[in-house]
Amino acid sequence: MTQRTGKRAVLVAANQPLEIWERPVADPGPGEVLARLTHGGVCGTDVHFWRGEVPLPGPVVLGHEGVAVIEMLGAGVSTDYAGTPVAVGDRVYWQPVAPCQRCYACTVLGDVSMCENAFAGVFGNADGPTTASYCDYATLRAGLPFYRVPDDTPSDAVIALGCALPTMLQGLERLGGIRPGMSVVVQGCGPVGLAATLLAHLSGAAPLVVIGAPARRLAVAQQFGATHTLNVEDLPDPAARAARVRQITGGHGADVVIEAAGVLPAFAEGLQLIARGGRYLIVGLWSAPGTVAVEPRMINNLNLRIIGTALSQPRHLYQALQVVQAHHRRFPLAAAVTHRYRIEDSQQALEAVARLETVKAVIAPAT
Ligand SMILES: [Zn+2]
Ligand SMILES: [Zn+2]
Known part of the structure; x- marks a missing residue:
């Protein structure tokens, strides 16, 4: 001993x-x-x-x-x-x-x-x-x-990217993946948002818009493949952010929105960012209890899908290692x-x- x-x-x-x-x-x-x-x-x-x-x-x-x-x-x-x-x-x-x-x-x-x-x-x-x-x-x-x-x-x-990378790998699995050329908005630029950005970029997402703060993290999001970043400190009005996302996505909204902000208002905002027939992946609200006012008929009328995901499984840990091994030289x-x-x-x-x-x-x- x-x-x-x-x-x-x-x-x-x-x-x-x-x-x-x-x-x-x-x-x-x-x-x-x-x-x-x-x-x-x-x-x-x-x-x-x-x-x-x-x-x-x-x-x-x-x-x-x-x-x-x-x-x-x-x-x-x-x-x-x-x-x-x-x-x-x-x-x-x-x-x-x-x-x-x-x-x-x-x-x-x-x-x-x-x-x-x-x-x-x-x-x-x-x-x-x-x-x-x-x-x-x-x-x-x-x-x-x-x-x-x-x-x-x-x-x-x-x-x-800590537990965020395996968590997002499971999230993308539940989402059903992202096709190359799909427009994606990521809400949040902490480790979960950065993992979402990297994986969306590797999936071929374009445009790939990241909404968050501070600027230092948004700069990392750009290094991980974001084509556009919206700093919530510069653009504090959610309606203005939604208008900007519409503009970037040719008026449609995003095919996929990924919530990685971890704050309740992000959910209502996210629903305003999705295109018809789009999908909304909720990853960050795990420790954000509370309620928020939304108009549920949007889900109905716009044929939206809202998908939740929490934690990860052992295969996602293994896949995270594979992603890091394959891409750590290309991304900082x-x-x-x-x-x-x-x-x-x-x-x-x-x-x-x-x-x-x-x-x-x-x-x-x-x-
Ligand atoms: Zn963690
Ligand atoms: Zn069990």
């Missing part, structure tokens, strides 16, 4: 500063992997957890986006969850959401992103082994899918990691993300 300890950033109660706990780190058990974190992605959802907008039974270790180096393999582990051989020193990518394979969603619907028990293990005991990512060591327990990061793929590029993915923090400074990381100062912030224990 190796003697190890590791730090972890713990959310004890909403709106309280994160606490740094040092705990012993045990060797991995059978089927488990012990991994040393290099990148814990800081996600907007973590800010919602911290503010108590999505209540968590605390205390919990924060972080659900991780890249780490394998420190020890438990008995019986020789490959990742796609059959790729793994060894000590390899980098792995995972999300701490393990499908239970024993619920209606997992076994009858066959869609583990809707698993009723997926979160049970994530928000478990903050004292024991953790699969979270604001920490020195993660213990990837048996049954938690993880994938080896290809050697030619930088960790920064993998973490840059790694450069989207703009802020790095020690575990001790996790609180500052959350606050910087809350102030929208970052494109992507990571907890980087090794630095």
